[in-house]
Amino acid sequence: MKVKIENLVKRFSDNTAVDNFSCEIESGELIALLGPSGCGKSTMLNMLSGILMPTEGKIYFDDDDVTYLAPEKRGVGLVFQNYALYPHMTVLENICFPLEIQKVPKEERIARAKKMAELVHVETMLDRRPGQLSGGQQQRVAIARALVKTPRLLLLDEPLSNLDARLRIEMREEIRRIQQETGVTTIFVTHDQEEAMSISDHIVLMKKAVLQQYAAPQELYDEPMNSFVADFLGNPPINKTFGVMNRGKIVLDGGCEVAYPKAVDLDDGHRVILSMRAEAIVVEGPSEAMAEGVIEQTYVMGKEVLAFVKLGDFSVRAYIPAELQLTKGQTVKLSLKNKGVFVFDEETGERLK
Amino acid sequence: MTKVAKVHEDGPKRTLKQMIEPYIYLLPFAFGIIVFTLYPIVNVVLMSFKNNYDFMSRSFSGWGLENYIYVLNDSYFHQALANTFKYVFIIIPISMCLSILLANLLNQKIKGSAIFQTAFFLPMVTSTTAVGLTWRFMFNNNSGIINAMLGLFGIEPINWLQIAGNNFYALCIYGIWAILPFTIILLLSGLQNIDPLYYTAAKVDGASSTKIFFKITIPLLAPTIFLVMCINTISTFKVFNDLFPLFSGPGVANNLFTAVYYIYYQFRVTRPPRYGRAAAAAVILFLIIFVMTMIQKWVEKKTKY
Amino acid sequence: MEKFKANFKLSMVFVYILLIFGAIIMIFPFFWMITGAFKTTLEINLFPPVWIPSSFNLDNFKYALQAAPFARYFINSLIAMVGSVSVCTFTTILAAFAFSKLKFPGREVIFTLLLALMMVPFEMLVITNYQTVISWKIYDTVWALIIPFTSSIFYTYILKGFFDSVSDSLYYSARIDGCSNWKYLWRVLVPMAKPSLVTIILLNAISRWNSFLWPMIATINVSNRTLPFGLYAFVNEGGAKTELMLAASTITVLPMIILFLFARKNIVNGVARGGIKG
Numbered sequence: 001m002k003v004k005i006e007n008l009v010k011r012f013s014d015n016t017a018v019d020n021f022s023c024e025i026e027s028g029e030l031i032a033l034l035g036p037s038g039c040g041k042s043t044m045l046n047m048l049s050g051i052l053m054p055t056e057g058k059i060y061f062d063d064d065d066v067t068y069l070a071p072e073k074r075g076v077g078l079v080f081q082n083y084a085l086y087p088h089m090t091v092l093e094n095i096c097f098p099l100e101i102q103k104v105p106k107e108e109r110i111a112r113a114k115k116m117a118e119l120v121h122v123e124t125m126l127d128r129r130p131g132q133l134s135g136g137q138q139q140r141v142a143i144a145r146a147l148v149k150t151p152r153l154l155l156l157d158e159p160l161s162n163l164d165a166r167l168r169i170e171m172r173e174e175i176r177r178i179q180q181e182t183g184v185t186t187i188f189v190t191h192d193q194e195e196a197m198s199i200s201d202h203i204v205l206m207k208k209a210v211l212q213q214y215a216a217p218q219e220l221y222d223e224p225m226n227s228f229v230a231d232f233l234g235n236p237p238i239n240k241t242f243g244v245m246n247r248g249k250i251v252l253d254g255g256c257e258v259a260y261p262k263a264v265d266l267d268d269g270h271r272v273i274l275s276m277r278a279e280a281i282v283v284e285g286p287s288e289a290m291a292e293g294v295i296e297q298t299y300v301m302g303k304e305v306l307a308f309v310k311l312g313d314f315s316v317r318a319y320i321p322a323e324l325q326l327t328k329g330q331t332v333k334l335s336l337k338n339k340g341v342f343v344f345d346e347e348t349g350e351r352l353k
Numbered sequence: 354m355t356k357v358a359k360v361h362e363d364g365p366k367r368t369l370k371q372m373i374e375p376y377i378y379l380l381p382f383a384f385g386i387i388v389f390t391l392y393p394i395v396n397v398v399l400m401s402f403k404n405n406y407d408f409m410s411r412s413f414s415g416w417g418l419e420n421y422i423y424v425l426n427d428s429y430f431h432q433a434l435a436n437t438f439k440y441v442f443i444i445i446p447i448s449m450c451l452s453i454l455l456a457n458l459l460n461q462k463i464k465g466s467a468i469f470q471t472a473f474f475l476p477m478v479t480s481t482t483a484v485g486l487t488w489r490f491m492f493n494n495n496s497g498i499i500n501a502m503l504g505l506f507g508i509e510p511i512n513w514l515q516i517a518g519n520n521f522y523a524l525c526i527y528g529i530w531a532i533l534p535f536t537i538i539l540l541l542s543g544l545q546n547i548d549p550l551y552y553t554a555a556k557v558d559g560a561s562s563t564k565i566f567f568k569i570t571i572p573l574l575a576p577t578i579f580l581v582m583c584i585n586t587i588s589t590f591k592v593f594n595d596l597f598p599l600f601s602g603p604g605v606a607n608n609l610f611t612a613v614y615y616i617y618y619q620f621r622v623t624r625p626p627r628y629g630r631a632a633a634a635a636v637i638l639f640l641i642i643f644v645m646t647m648i649q650k651w652v653e654k655k656t657k658y
Numbered sequence: 659m660e661k662f663k664a665n666f667k668l669s670m671v672f673v674y675i676l677l678i679f680g681a682i683i684m685i686f687p688f689f690w691m692i693t694g695a696f697k698t699t700l701e702i703n704l705f706p707p708v709w710i711p712s713s714f715n716l717d718n719f720k721y722a723l724q725a726a727p728f729a730r731y732f733i734n735s736l737i738a739m740v741g742s743v744s745v746c747t748f749t750t751i752l753a754a755f756a757f758s759k760l761k762f763p764g765r766e767v768i769f770t771l772l773l774a775l776m777m778v779p780f781e782m783l784v785i786t787n788y789q790t791v792i793s794w795k796i797y798d799t800v801w802a803l804i805i806p807f808t809s810s811i812f813y814t815y816i817l818k819g820f821f822d823s824v825s826d827s828l829y830y831s832a833r834i835d836g837c838s839n840w841k842y843l844w845r846v847l848v849p850m851a852k853p854s855l856v857t858i859i860l861l862n863a864i865s866r867w868n869s870f871l872w873p874m875i876a877t878i879n880v881s882n883r884t885l886p887f888g889l890y891a892f893v894n895e896g897g898a899k900t901e902l903m904l905a906a907s908t909i910t911v912l913p914m915i916i917l918f919l920f921a922r923k924n925i926v927n928g929v930a931r932g933g934i935k936g
Binding site: 049050051071072073074076077078080081082084086087088089097098101102145149 | 825827828830831834835836837841846849
């Protein structure tokens with residue numbers, strides 16, 4: 001099912017949680033709603049599920065306007081962060097519960113629940129109660145319960161944040177597998193960029209109630225539309241430096257000059273942000289040098305060395321080949337690749353071509 | 354969870370059914386509370402200002418303070434208050450000390466704690482009347498077990514029940530026995546909430562068990578002790594039920610009038626019943642309890658760690 | 659180390675001695691009541707007292723049941739208890755749910771006011787309630803023992819506390835599946851609240867069974883009395899024989915003793931949580 005959101009606004013008495021939000025989600029995709037805490041992504045999810053009603057705007061499921069439709073009439077499945085399993089019911093009873101409410105005959109609902117349990121791999125623990133299950137198993141049961149009524153849309157609120165690190169990786173792949181097997185359009189909320197990057201088809205990145213960029217993970221990483229997007233994605237975090245244009249060169253605060261060819265057309269005196277991914281910085285490479293810096297610190301990490309290089313007031317991360325044998329205090333020449341280096345307007349944060 | 358809680362406030366637009374629904378759930382509950390709690394409170398306050406209120410005809414001669422003036426000048430009422438305060442001042446300190454000791458003993462790693470708990474807590478669930486009547490038999494002048502035990506120590510039999518003064522002590526002994534279970538339970542649960550790490554730390558530091566008791570247990574238990582003391586003060590202030598099984602009423606020549614008994618006396622014993630006076634006494638009793646509760650809340654706030 | 663161990667053992671002996679002594683004092687009246695119920699008139703009046711009755715026959719119970727309608731009192735107590743506790747549990751569940759999970763204007767204010775009402779002593783309400791049952795013409799009937807006790811702020815407060823602790827996500831989860839409030843309450847919340855409900859029912863049952871003041875005020879006819887008041891009247895009006903009084907007392911306390919033996923933990927925890935309401 002396709003989801004279309006038009007100019008959606010949600011205002012609470014004291015703040016605006018979602019502001020003029022529009023996007024279209026293709027049928028059968030796995031979408032990550034990504035952003036720092038308090039950015040409005042949970043509010044967004046609650047408006048899709050119908051727990052919350054928007055202040056303005058429209059939500060369409062395919063061609064149906066569901067903006068003000070009651071939650072139970074939308075045909076959505078929702079998995080909460082704490083799973084919200086009924087502790088006094090067995091796994092089977094939990095999965096059956098939505099069907100019981102829809103008055104599906106007993107035999108049919110047990111058959112459907114069992115099939116769902118097999119899909120999420122909990123078929124061997126149908127008689128247990130949630131308290132006897134691990135976090136990952138509870139998560140599987142919660143997903144099965146949400147899917148058993150064959151919803152048009154599956155919503156997951158921070159599905160992995162209550163799990164420990166190893167389980168988290170396992171479960172995110174499981175979510176991907178279950179989503180692909182069922183083909184249900186799925187939206188999950190997360191604040192973890194790695195989680196979003198690894199499994200989703202598209203990412204909706206939000207900040208302070210506003211949609212920042214809606215794109216495929218790789219595109220988001222390669223072509224961030226603004227400084228926030230660039231900062232939010234990537235590990236290690238992107239190197240962010242500030243400077244001013246002077247005769248085609250960027251003069252970083254603290255005095256270091258960077259001759260970055262793509263910035264050559266900008267007006268003198270224009271303040272910019274120069275953001276560079278660590279892997280886009282080449283130290284002592286064959287191509288022409290664009291800046292010079294002093295090595296502050298090095299960490300050997302197997303075949304590569306992570307170095308902190310001082311550029312003006314800023315300390316930037318770069319990977320250097322171990323065989324170069326660079327040490328602390330040495331001055332090095334740097335050049336920048338085309339990919340992974342971005343110039344933003346300091347005031348607006350917008351990308352400058 | 355705060356996120357979801359916040360969501361609640363702006364939930365789906367309410368239909369008429371949804372707006373009425375909460376009140377339907379509250380209706381059966383509200384019926385009982387309004388008729389048997391709220392209305393009586395209003396009524397008793399109003400009644401206390403009605404002069405010469407007649408219950409049957411619901412008529413009265415006018416509004417005024419006559420009932421209060423009567424009650425406040427009534428020597429029975431003075432005696433009732435004096436007895437009640439005296440009772441509270443004897444019961445509370447003794448029962449608290451005994452309970453703190455016993456709760457600490459029960460909190461040790463002991464075998465058979467189920468048996469001890471059963472023994473210590475049983476009086477809490479059993480009828481005051483039945484147990485009180487048994488105590489009356491135990492206090493009996495001629496064949497009572499208490500005088501028999503005292504006799505073993507060479508003490509002459511005491512007429513516990515039929516001599517004014519003695520009967521007050523009998524009431525106190527019974528009162529302490531009856532309040533111990535409740536007090537011990539609350540203190541014990543307070544003790545169980547103290548992190549055992551404090552004790553381990555103190556033992557490592559070489560503190561003696563007496564020192565641990567006075568320097569760690571008591572200060573950490575202080576909020577509970579105070580809370581229990583307040584609850585008990587209020588409940589012992591309402592001493593009334595015990596008078597019936599022990600003495601069939603307020604003692605010898607009414608020497609054991611208590612505050613609540615005075616209310617009962619005004620509307621059930623006196624002929625004709627004096628509802629206005631009973632109401633005035635009830636309001637005064639409530640004011641005293643109100644002040645006690647306020648002190649309790651105030652200190653509770655002050656002592657929160 | 660050796661010395662420490664010895665000291666430790668000595669202090670534990672001391673603990674046990676004190677505890678056993680205390681336990682004997684607390685339990686003694688029950689021992690005396692029950693053994694007394696088997697003694698003959700002669701044994702009861704002997705001084706120094708007889709510790710163990712010469713025979714354990716049920717004659718005293720038989721005579722007591724003949725001397726006053728204790729069977730009737732027992733049934734009255736039972737009806738009053740079951741009636742008021744079951745209705746009260748029902749109203750408590752509904753009200754606790756409304757206060758915990760449903761939204762309506764003034765919810766917090768109303769609940770705070772209710773908590774303040776808990777401060778008012780029952781003794782103050784008695785006068786008006788007496789008038790009410792008379793004007794409703796249920797004075798001296800079993801209804802007078804049931805209807806005034808069909809709602810309780812105290813138990814609603816305890817149950818609301820439990821309902822509050824249940825995550826709202828369960829509620830929304832059920833709502834998205836199309837579950838009504840009514841169904842959510844009975845299918846999800848109530849089964850989850852079983853331990854709290856058991857506690858509430860036990861505490862309520864105990865206080866109803868033992869209540870003395872209200873039955874004394876609200877009933878007058880012998881056939882409408884409950885056990886505690888009937889027992890008191892039996893002694894007070896008839897100048898009954900001590901051993902029969904003890905037999906009747908035993909009948910009165912026995913159900914609660916049995917209840918306590920089976921549900922001790924639950925009752926003790928309940929009392930520790932909120933105190934008992936008389």
